Amino acid sequence: MAEIQVTIDISQPPEVVWADIEQLETHVDWMADAESIAFDGDQRRGVGTTMRVLTKVGPLQTTDVIRIVGWEPPRSMAVVHEGLVTGRGEFTLERRPPGTRFRWAEQLRMPWYFGGPLGGLVAKPVLSWVWRRNLRRLAARFE
Numbered sequence: 001m002a003e004i005q006v007t008i009d010i011s012q013p014p015e016v017v018w019a020d021i022e023q024l025e026t027h028v029d030w031m032a033d034a035e036s037i038a039f040d041g042d043q044r045r046g047v048g049t050t051m052r053v054l055t056k057v058g059p060l061q062t063t064d065v066i067r068i069v070g071w072e073p074p075r076s077m078a079v080v081h082e083g084l085v086t087g088r089g090e091f092t093l094e095r096r097p098p099g100t101r102f103r104w105a106e107q108l109r110m111p112w113y114f115g116g117p118l119g120g121l122v123a124k125p126v127l128s129w130v131w132r133r134n135l136r137r138l139a140a141r142f143e
Contacts, residue, residue: 001087002120004128005105008135012142014093014100018074020141021091024051030137033057033130046071052083057130060114084111102138104131 010017020026022045028034035054043049049068055061062084070078070090078090087108094101106127110120 001117002108002110002124002127003106004108004124004131005103006128006131006135007101007103008132008139009096009099010102010139010142011099014074014095016142017093017100017102021077021138022073024049024068027053030141031134032137033134035061057126081108085109085114099142102135104135106131 024044025037025039028037033055035056037054038052040050040052047068047070051066053064053066055064064081064085065083066079066081068077069080069088070076074093076090076092078088081087081089085108087106089104089106089108092103092105094103108120108123108127110116110123115122
């Protein structure tokens with residue numbers, strides 16, 4: 001299992017950051033690895049929302065099936081990954097004057113054809129780099 005955590009400080013308060021990230025369909029605007037998002041059904045916010053995210057990192061591509069399992073505005077959003085890559089993830093927003101400490105934590109299991117546990121070891125530094133870049137793109141939305 002690959003355990004990954006990245007953080008960034010954002011100049012705006014949690015309520016402002018949350019108002020942006022709760023719009024799940026806009027995550028492709030700041031997540032470079034997310035090519036597209038398609039929702040299952042009409043629900044677009046909150047616990048129970050399910051989406052299929054076409055994800056691409058280098059030459060690897062998969063459809064990440066994500067279900068929202070935690071939704072506590074403006075503090076946290078938790079997901080389970082139910083596609084080929086499985087696991088749990090969470091965004092946590094903590095008030096840190098003058099703004100927000102944003103934490104992105106994931107616990108992911110790679111399928112055997114992505115190398116299983118060994119693939120997770122290889123993926124960890126790559127995904128950490130990609131997600132740090134994503135968080136810089138998110139923070140830039142507030143500057």
